[in-house]
Amino acid sequence: MKVIYRLAALLLLVVAGFTARAQGIAGGHITGSFQTDLQMSHADSVIGAQDVDEKLLLNARADILYQNGNFSAGLRFEAYQNPLLGFEPKNLYKGQGLANYFLSYSTDKLTVTAGNFYEQFGSGMILRTYEDRYLGLDNSLLGVNVAFRPVNGVTIKALAGKQRYYWNYADGIVRGLDGEVNLNSVVKSMADSKLRLTFGAGFVSKYEGDETIFQPENPEYKLNLPHNVGAGAARLDMSYGNWTLQTEYARKGQDPSADNDYIYREGEALMVSAGYSQSGFSAQVQAKRVDNMSFRSVRSQSGQMLYINYIPAITKQHTYAFLSLYPYATQTTGEMGMQADVIYSIPKGSLFGGKYGTDLSFNCAVITGLDTTQVGGRGTEGYTSKWLSTGDLYYGDFSVEVAKKLNSKLKLTATYAYQVFNPVVEGHAGSLHHNNVLIADLTWKVNKQHRLRFEAEWLGSDSRYTATSADRRAGDWVMGLVEWNIGRHWFVSASDQYAYNDGIGNYYNLSVGYNHQATRVTVGYGKQREGLLCIGGVCRQVPASNGLTFSLTTSF
Amino acid sequence: MKRIAIPIFALALMFASCDKIEPDANGNYTVYAGPEIMWSEGSAVADHGHNALVEKYTGPRCSNCPNADAALDAIHESLGSRLVVMSITHYQEEPLAGLDTRTDDGGEWARYFGVSYRPTAMLNRTNVNGQWDLFVGAPAISGIGSSINAVGSEQAKVAIDVTATQTGDSTDITFNVELLADVDYPLNITLAVTEDSLKYPQLTPTGTDPEYSHNHILREVITDLWGVEVTSSASAGKIYQGRIKVALKSVEDVKNAHIVAFATDAATRQVLNCAQCEVE
Numbered sequence: 001m002k003v004i005y006r007l008a009a010l011l012l013l014v015v016a017g018f019t020a021r022a023q024g025i026a027g028g029h030i031t032g033s034f035q036t037d038l039q040m041s042h043a044d045s046v047i048g049a050q051d052v053d054e055k056l057l058l059n060a061r062a063d064i065l066y067q068n069g070n071f072s073a074g075l076r077f078e079a080y081q082n083p084l085l086g087f088e089p090k091n092l093y094k095g096q097g098l099a100n101y102f103l104s105y106s107t108d109k110l111t112v113t114a115g116n117f118y119e120q121f122g123s124g125m126i127l128r129t130y131e132d133r134y135l136g137l138d139n140s141l142l143g144v145n146v147a148f149r150p151v152n153g154v155t156i157k158a159l160a161g162k163q164r165y166y167w168n169y170a171d172g173i174v175r176g177l178d179g180e181v182n183l184n185s186v187v188k189s190m191a192d193s194k195l196r197l198t199f200g201a202g203f204v205s206k207y208e209g210d211e212t213i214f215q216p217e218n219p220e221y222k223l224n225l226p227h228n229v230g231a232g233a234a235r236l237d238m239s240y241g242n243w244t245l246q247t248e249y250a251r252k253g254q255d256p257s258a259d260n261d262y263i264y265r266e267g268e269a270l271m272v273s274a275g276y277s278q279s280g281f282s283a284q285v286q287a288k289r290v291d292n293m294s295f296r297s298v299r300s301q302s303g304q305m306l307y308i309n310y311i312p313a314i315t316k317q318h319t320y321a322f323l324s325l326y327p328y329a330t331q332t333t334g335e336m337g338m339q340a341d342v343i344y345s346i347p348k349g350s351l352f353g354g355k356y357g358t359d360l361s362f363n364c365a366v367i368t369g370l371d372t373t374q375v376g377g378r379g380t381e382g383y384t385s386k387w388l389s390t391g392d393l394y395y396g397d398f399s400v401e402v403a404k405k406l407n408s409k410l411k412l413t414a415t416y417a418y419q420v421f422n423p424v425v426e427g428h429a430g431s432l433h434h435n436n437v438l439i440a441d442l443t444w445k446v447n448k449q450h451r452l453r454f455e456a457e458w459l460g461s462d463s464r465y466t467a468t469s470a471d472r473r474a475g476d477w478v479m480g481l482v483e484w485n486i487g488r489h490w491f492v493s494a495s496d497q498y499a500y501n502d503g504i505g506n507y508y509n510l511s512v513g514y515n516h517q518a519t520r521v522t523v524g525y526g527k528q529r530e531g532l533l534c535i536g537g538v539c540r541q542v543p544a545s546n547g548l549t550f551s552l553t554t555s556f
Numbered sequence: 557m558k559r560i561a562i563p564i565f566a567l568a569l570m571f572a573s574c575d576k577i578e579p580d581a582n583g584n585y586t587v588y589a590g591p592e593i594m595w596s597e598g599s600a601v602a603d604h605g606h607n608a609l610v611e612k613y614t615g616p617r618c619s620n621c622p623n624a625d626a627a628l629d630a631i632h633e634s635l636g637s638r639l640v641v642m643s644i645t646h647y648q649e650e651p652l653a654g655l656d657t658r659t660d661d662g663g664e665w666a667r668y669f670g671v672s673y674r675p676t677a678m679l680n681r682t683n684v685n686g687q688w689d690l691f692v693g694a695p696a697i698s699g700i701g702s703s704i705n706a707v708g709s710e711q712a713k714v715a716i717d718v719t720a721t722q723t724g725d726s727t728d729i730t731f732n733v734e735l736l737a738d739v740d741y742p743l744n745i746t747l748a749v750t751e752d753s754l755k756y757p758q759l760t761p762t763g764t765d766p767e768y769s770h771n772h773i774l775r776e777v778i779t780d781l782w783g784v785e786v787t788s789s790a791s792a793g794k795i796y797q798g799r800i801k802v803a804l805k806s807v808e809d810v811k812n813a814h815i816v817a818f819a820t821d822a823a824t825r826q827v828l829n830c831a832q833c834e835v836e
Contacts, residue, residue: 205574212592214592214594215584215586218584218586221584221586221587222586222587222592223585223586223587224577224585224586224587225577226574226575226576226577227575228574228575229574229575230574253574253575253576254575254576254577254585256585264577264579264585375583376583376584379584379585379586380579380583380584380585381579381583
C-alpha cells in the first residue's frame with residue numbers, strides 16, 4: 001500500500017506541475033463519477049439471511065479523470081467499510097484507498113499509459129483486463145501499456161504488468177504483444193470494397209516463480225512447474241454486405257494450476273460467430289469450444305480473481321428475474337456450445353404486424369462439457385478429448401419473445417422460455433433442472449407525467465427444495481412487479497416473488513428512486529435471494545439478505 | 557524495415573518466454589522434491605502441556621557421560637512424555653570403535669551454542685543475559701530436574717503432536733502445531749530422528765564398556781537445521797498440520813527410532829514446546 005500512496009503523491013505532483021505549465025487546470029478538464037451503496041440486513045431463517053455484525057455495510061468509489069490535450073491522468077478511490085454481502089472474502093475486500101491510478105499520453109500514432117490499465121486482445125481469450133463493480137472484480141494491470149499505430153489501419157500493442165489482487169498486486173508478471181491490421185485501410189485498392197477484413201494476432205506470457213506442489217500419492221516428488229506460460233491467438237473479423245464473420249483461435253502452453261488440478265495438457269479455444277442482417281431481420285450463430293483455457297497470473301488462485309483471459313459467454317444475457325435465476329457460468333476448464341439468435345420485425349400494416357408492427361426474437365443456446373478420457377491425475381497430461389464429440393449437457397435454453405405496441409399508450413412484451421440447467425456448473429451434484437418460464441411485461445404511458453409498467457412472471461421447475469441441497473431457487477414460482485414513473489424525477493416499484501409449490505421463500509421488494517440530471521438516488525427495502533450474480537458468464541455468489549439498501553450515483 | 561524489425565524482435569522474445577516441460581518415462585511432470593513438508597489445516601492437539609527438550613552433548617570418549625545418562629534416565633522415568641531427550645554426539649568425539657554417531661547437524665549446534673565440554677546439557681535452548689544456559693558436567697545435569705519441573709508449570713505457547721508410520725522404506729511423519737497464544741514472531745518447527753539401543757564402546761568411570769547401550773542418539777535432522785517456518789503472524793487457535801515422507805537411512809533399526817518435533821522462536825532459538833513418537 002505504501003507504493004500506492006507514493007505513486008498517488010507522484011501523480012498529484014505531476015498533475016500539479018503540468019497544470020502550472022499549462023496555465024492552470026483551466027487548460028484541461030476534469031470529469032468523474034461517484035457511487036455509494038449502503039446495506040443493512042438482519043437474519044431471516046426462511047431465506048437463509050444472516051445477521052450483519054456491522055449493522056451497516058458500505059461500498060463506495062469515486063473515479064476522477066483529468067484530461068489536457070494529449071495528456072490524461074486518472075485515479076479511483078474505493079472504500080469497503082465493510083463490504084456489502086457477497087463481496088467475499090470479506091477480510092481481503094475491506095479497506096479503503098487508491099485502487100487505481102494512471103498517467104497517459106496519446107497522439108495519433110502512439111498511446112503510452114503507465115499505472116493501472118485495462119486492455120483486451122481480440123475477444124479476450126488470451127488477455128482481457130477489466131473491472132466490474134457489481135461482481136467486485138478488478139483484474140487491472142499495474143505497469144506499462146503502449147499502443148503504436150505506425151500507419152492508418154495498423155495497431156501494435158505491448159504491455160507488461162502485475163494484476164490487482166484486492167488491495168495488493170499478484171506476484172505473477174504478465175507480458176503481452178498484439179497486432180491488428182485492417183486491410184481496407186492498408187491496401188488502397190480495398191478501401192471501398194464491400195469485403196471488410198481485419199486480421200489480428202497476439203501473444204501473452206506470464207511469469208511466476210517456483211512453488212512446491214506434490215503429487216498426493218507420491219509426496220517425495222514435486223511438480224516440475226513451468227515458470228513462463230504463454231498463450232497465443234489469431235483472429236479474423238470480416239464482413240461482406242449484410243454478412244459478418246468473426247473467428248478467433250487461441251492456444252495456451254502447459255499451465256498446471258489449481259483450476260485444472262495441476263495437469264500439463266495444453267489449452268485451446270475456438271470461437272466462431274457468423275451473422276446476417278438487413279432491415280427488420282437479423283440472425284447470428286455462434287459456436288465455441290474451450291479446452292483447459294483457464295489462464296491466471298497466479299497458478300494457485302481460485303474463484304474469480306487474477307484471470308488474465310476471458311472466455312466470452314454465448315448464452316443470452318437475460319434480464320427478467322426468473323430467466324436469470326439459473327445463469328450459466330462459463331466453464332474455462334472445458335465446454336463447447338452453440339447459440340442462435342434471430343430477430344424479426346413484422347412490418348406495420350401486415351396481418352400480424354398490425355398498426356405498429358411486431359418484434360419477434362428467438363434465441364437458442366446449448367452448452368455441453370467435453371468428451372474426455374482421463375489419462376492421469378495431478379502432474380500428468382490429465383486427459384484427452386475428442387474434438388467434435390460432446391460431453392454432459394451443462395445448459396440449454398430456448399426463448400421466444402414477442403413485443404407489440406397495442407396502441408399509442410400500451411406496449412406488451414410476452415416471453416416464453418425453456419431452460420435446462422446442470423448444477424454441476426456451479427460445483428454441485430444433482431440431476432438436471434428443467435424450467436418453463438412465462439413472462440408478460442406491459443407498459444402503459446398513462447400521460448406525459450406518469451408511466452406504469454406491470455410485469456408478471458411464472459416459473460415451473462422440476463427442481464424441489466430440500467434442506468440438504470438448500471437451493472432456494474428450486475420449485476415453482478410466481479412474481480408480480482409494478483413500476484411507476486412519476487415525471488422525469490421519481491419512480492416507485494414494488495415486487496414480490498413467491499414459491500407456491502416445492503420451493504421456499506417469499507421475496508418482496510419495495511424501492512423508491514429519484515433522478516436529477518446525472519444523479520440517481522435509490523432506497524429499497526426487501527429480501528434478496530441467495531444465488532449467483534453473473535455478468536457475461538462471470539459470476540459471483542450473492543448471499544441472502546433482508547433489509548434496507550441505499551444507492552447514490554452521480555457523475556460530473 | 558526498422559518499423560517491423562522491432563515488433564518481430566519483440567514477438568520472438570515473447571515466444572521464447574514460454575517454458576516446455578518434458579514428462580518422464582511414466583508420463584509424470586515431476587522432479588524429486590527431497591524431504592519437504594506438505595502443509596494443510598491441522599487437527600487439535602490433545603495435550604496442551606509444556607514439555608521440556610533436553611539436548612545432551614556426549615561422546616564415547618567421555619567417561620562421565622554415562623553418569624549424566626543415568627541421571628537423565630531417572631528424571632525421564634518420573635516425567636514420562638513431559639521430557640524429550642536428544643543425545644548429541646559431540647563433533648570432537650571420535651568413536652572408540654564401531655559406530656560413529658557424530659552428525660553434521662549436531663556439530664553445527666554444538667559450535668553455535670558454544671558447547672566445549674562433555675557432558676553438557678541444554679534445556680529448551682534458553683538464553684540468559686546473552687549467554688546460553690548450559691548445564692556442564694554430570695552433577696549439574698543431575699540437578700536439571702527442578703528446571704524441567706519449572707518449565708512444566710509454565711503455560712505453553714504452542715502445542716505439538718507427532719506421529720510416524722513406516723511403509724516399506726518410507727516413513728510418513730505427520731505433526732500438528734496448535735497455537736495456544738498469538739504469534740508475532742517466526743515460529744519454526746524442527747524434526748529430528750533419535751535412536752535407542754545402539755551398542756558401541758563407551759568409556760565409563762570404571763573403564764570401557766564395549767557393549768554400552770546408547771539411547772536418544774541424534775541420527776539426523778530431517779528439516780533444515782533451525783527448522784522450517786510454520787508462521788510469523790497468526791492468532792491463537794490456529795492449527796497447522798505438516799506431513800513429510802522420508803526414508804530414515806541414518807538409523808540402524810527403525811523400530812528403535814523416535815521422531816522428535818520441537819517448535820522454536822526462530823529469532824531467539826528458544827524451544828517453545830516439543831513432542832516425540834515412535835515409528836509405528
